[in-house]
Amino acid sequence: MTHTEEDLLRVVYFSYQTYDTDREMMAWEIDKILEKSQFNNGRFNVTGALIFNSGVFGQVLEGPIDAVEETFERIQMDERHDHITVLDTSRITERSFPRWSMGFIGSDSVCAELFGEIGSKTAFDISRLSGQQIFETLHALTLKNEISDRAA
Amino acid sequence: MSQHHSAVGMTDPSSSAAPSDDPSVEILHGLRDAGVGLVALSANNEISFVNNAFLAAFDLPETECAAVLGKSFQDVCPTCPLPSSTLRRTGDETGTADAASDRTAKIIWSSNSAGGWIGVVTAPPSQAARPALLFEPDELTGLGTRKHLKACFERMSEDADRRDQRIVALFVDLDHFKQVNDTLGHAVGDGLLCKVAERLKKTVRRDDLVARVGGDEFAILVSDRALPAAEDVAGRIIKMISRPFLIDGHQITIGASVGLAARLPNENDPDKMLQRADIALYESKRGGRNQFNWFKDEMFAELEKRREIEIDLRKAVLLDQFKIVFQPQMSFEQQKVSGFEALIRWDHPVRGEVAPLDFLSVAEETGLIVEIGTWVLAEACKTAVTWPEDIAVAVNVSSIQFEDDGFLTAVGSALEKSGLSPHRLELEITETTLLKNDSVVLERMNDLRALGVRISLDDFGIGYSSLNYLRKYPFDKVKIDQSFVREPFADENAHHIVEAVAQLGTAFGMNVLAEGVETVEQLARIRQNGCAAIQGYLIGRPIKPAEIGSFLEVPLPELASLQSPPKEGSTS
Numbered sequence: 001m002t003h004t005e006e007d008l009l010r011v012v013y014f015s016y017q018t019y020d021t022d023r024e025m026m027a028w029e030i031d032k033i034l035e036k037s038q039f040n041n042g043r044f045n046v047t048g049a050l051i052f053n054s055g056v057f058g059q060v061l062e063g064p065i066d067a068v069e070e071t072f073e074r075i076q077m078d079e080r081h082d083h084i085t086v087l088d089t090s091r092i093t094e095r096s097f098p099r100w101s102m103g104f105i106g107s108d109s110v111c112a113e114l115f116g117e118i119g120s121k122t123a124f125d126i127s128r129l130s131g132q133q134i135f136e137t138l139h140a141l142t143l144k145n146e147i148s149d150r151a152a
Numbered sequence: 153m154s155q156h157h158s159a160v161g162m163t164d165p166s167s168s169a170a171p172s173d174d175p176s177v178e179i180l181h182g183l184r185d186a187g188v189g190l191v192a193l194s195a196n197n198e199i200s201f202v203n204n205a206f207l208a209a210f211d212l213p214e215t216e217c218a219a220v221l222g223k224s225f226q227d228v229c230p231t232c233p234l235p236s237s238t239l240r241r242t243g244d245e246t247g248t249a250d251a252a253s254d255r256t257a258k259i260i261w262s263s264n265s266a267g268g269w270i271g272v273v274t275a276p277p278s279q280a281a282r283p284a285l286l287f288e289p290d291e292l293t294g295l296g297t298r299k300h301l302k303a304c305f306e307r308m309s310e311d312a313d314r315r316d317q318r319i320v321a322l323f324v325d326l327d328h329f330k331q332v333n334d335t336l337g338h339a340v341g342d343g344l345l346c347k348v349a350e351r352l353k354k355t356v357r358r359d360d361l362v363a364r365v366g367g368d369e370f371a372i373l374v375s376d377r378a379l380p381a382a383e384d385v386a387g388r389i390i391k392m393i394s395r396p397f398l399i400d401g402h403q404i405t406i407g408a409s410v411g412l413a414a415r416l417p418n419e420n421d422p423d424k425m426l427q428r429a430d431i432a433l434y435e436s437k438r439g440g441r442n443q444f445n446w447f448k449d450e451m452f453a454e455l456e457k458r459r460e461i462e463i464d465l466r467k468a469v470l471l472d473q474f475k476i477v478f479q480p481q482m483s484f485e486q487q488k489v490s491g492f493e494a495l496i497r498w499d500h501p502v503r504g505e506v507a508p509l510d511f512l513s514v515a516e517e518t519g520l521i522v523e524i525g526t527w528v529l530a531e532a533c534k535t536a537v538t539w540p541e542d543i544a545v546a547v548n549v550s551s552i553q554f555e556d557d558g559f560l561t562a563v564g565s566a567l568e569k570s571g572l573s574p575h576r577l578e579l580e581i582t583e584t585t586l587l588k589n590d591s592v593v594l595e596r597m598n599d600l601r602a603l604g605v606r607i608s609l610d611d612f613g614i615g616y617s618s619l620n621y622l623r624k625y626p627f628d629k630v631k632i633d634q635s636f637v638r639e640p641f642a643d644e645n646a647h648h649i650v651e652a653v654a655q656l657g658t659a660f661g662m663n664v665l666a667e668g669v670e671t672v673e674q675l676a677r678i679r680q681n682g683c684a685a686i687q688g689y690l691i692g693r694p695i696k697p698a699e700i701g702s703f704l705e706v707p708l709p710e711l712a713s714l715q716s717p718p719k720e721g722s723t724s
């Protein structure tokens with residue numbers, strides 16, 4: 001199926017980390033994922049953001065339909081996560097993360113965004129958020145520049 | 153140690169490739185990992201060095217290099233003639249040992265001053281000896297076809313026999329593929345098949361073969377020393393196919409069922425093996441999908457049994473072998489029998505009474521359920537019209553029958569021919585029906601309600617049991633599954649669920665009935681939980697139509713305990 005550049009797709013999903021590793025190992029693993037993502041996504045014109053907390057990943061991917069679907073398909077084959085649940089897919093006309101081939105968001109800032117500063121110490125569960133919540137929170141944080149391209 | 157040994161440099165070649173300052177160690181590692189097969193023999197033809205590529209060329213890919221050091225070359229590679237037997241040794245002579253057949257690798261030998269030999273593999277066997285297989289890919293997915301699989305099977309069989317390996321066929325069928333095609337169209341269905349093909353290719357190991365052998369059917373050949381390797385592949389396939397797909401902006405989730413069958417000794421026709429894998433696949437589907445099963449001989453027998461049931465089933469309607477029995481239901485408010493559920497019985501002249509569980513699944517698989525269901529519907533209406541006006545009849549409708557184009561007509565004609573007023577007919581459908589396309593199911597329900605008949609949700613509580621169903625579909629009644637009523641499954645949690653469903657159902661204007669009530673205690677509890685009606689042995693077992701008249705004349709014995717509803721907490 002061929003689509004024009006104007007056909008943009010946005011996908012929001014969450015998934016669980018497969019193996020139990022300590023914090024440092026995971027930061028290292030996430031760095032590798034980010035590095036690869038930024039390289040690949042840059043080439044395919046895909047943008048978005050990734051968040052990781054307490055063993056759960058949340059990700060927003062946006063871009064031309066075919067490119068997003070190809071990227072998504074590659075991510076599906078990744079053994080580093082499992083129980084992948086798509087929360088939302090929608091056609092969009094404008095990107096929300098135009099500057100980020102794959103931004104990473106530290107979970108602390110999300111806690112602050114969602115629950116106010118008081119909540120920032122307590123762990124929260126990404127898998128309990130709706131697609132819209134994940135998307136809006138990550139988007140709000142990019143506007144505040146609470147986003148980075150490194151995990152550690 | 154002979155001089156020859158030291159010439160090659162004797163650090164243990166199996167030691168790990170840790171960085172080292174000693175250049176000879178690095179050279180050794182280089183030789184060990186070289187893509188070309190190398191071997192060094194001592195003067196008495198013992199192996200003093202060998203690398204992986206050499207062993208692979210002689211079909212010993214899983215043998216450890218270190219394990220054959222010091223062993224006699226002839227023992228390790230019996231198919232390869234010794235250099236000393238084919239070459240005269242005159243100083244620094246080089247020569248080619250002709251391979252015993254074109255199935256074995258060719259080696260160039262070179263003698264060394266210590267009286268030993270260095271051998272270099274020049275032509276690995278398979279590529280040299282055998283032409284590439286003709287490959288005509290499947291047009292849609294680019295995978296091999298059944299024809300290609302057959303050709304590969306022959307070749308794999310030859311290799312497997314030589315290497316003492318097993319070949320296993322995996323038959324993979326996609327669950328819910330038809331629904332994707334029906335609801336999202338063929339273009340999306342085709343896109344899905346392509347992505348499935350890609351996932352399969354990435355999931356299997358390098359030497360496994362994937363082919364598309366039917367619309368949504370794939371076959372994979374796996375060859376390995378041990379059978380669990382194939383189970384591993386099957387498990388991974390199920391996991392990977394159940395992950396979500398994105399196609400044309402749609403999120404799609406399907407599943408895969410897999411059947412496995414191992415090649416029998418000397419079996420040279422893959423069709424038989426694929427057939428066995430297909431039978432095992434059928435078992436996986438019956439077992440609830442998203443699983444794999446090995447073929448077992450009993451499966452043939454089971455299949456045969458079901459085939460016989462199918463043949464008999466086809467005759468049963470014509471020969472009038474089905475009967476209907478009726479199980480009473482009681483409403484708390486009216487404190488009397490409010491209706492009967494029609495249950496089919498099959499009395500076969502030779503088989504005797506066949507359990508509904510045994511024949512209904514065959515009827516569903518073969519589609520015979522439509523004919524049988526239509527008969528039950530007509531017969532139940534005919535019987536019910538002889539009962540008092542305020543007693544209803546409930547008839548089970550399978551999802552296949554519900555979806556059938558002729559269903560509305562069948563209901564209409566059952567009512568018309570019997571003269572039963574429509575509001576006395578209740579159609580019981582299960583969640584399986586609701587899992588299909590929403591809008592189609594809703595439309596059908598509305599059409600049926602327009603005829604005046606009522607619709608119940610049967611067996612609620614097992615399966616998905618989304619409370620959303622109660623909101624989304626216009627049910628007149630919900631029947632809570634007996635597992636929530638009867639011990640040992642009905643624990644404290646079950647009671648809370650019954651209560652919640654009763655409240656919610658009632659709030660949505662539905663009549664909530666609990667099934668499987670057998671004791672007075674259960675009855676009291678169910679009533680307290682807020683259910684409006686019950687069914688179960690306490691009220692009555694299924695009875696023949698002729699017994700209904702007298703059954704209705706005798707008051708229900710338990711009604712005595714209902715005259716004064718039990719107080720909170722009391723169990724009598």
Ligand SMILES: Cc1cc2nc3c(=O)[nH]c(=O)nc-3n(C[C@H](O)[C@H](O)[C@H](O)COP(=O)(O)O)c2cc1C
Binds near residue numbers: 077078080102
């Ligand atoms: C949670 C998670 C998110 C990922 N996000 C991306 C991504 O946005 N883009 C990408 O190319 N790879 C992403 N990956 C990595 C891919 O799964 C895969 O490893 C990578 O795309 C392979 O790229 P390659 O084929 O170029 O080696 C992600 C992996 C995980 C576990």
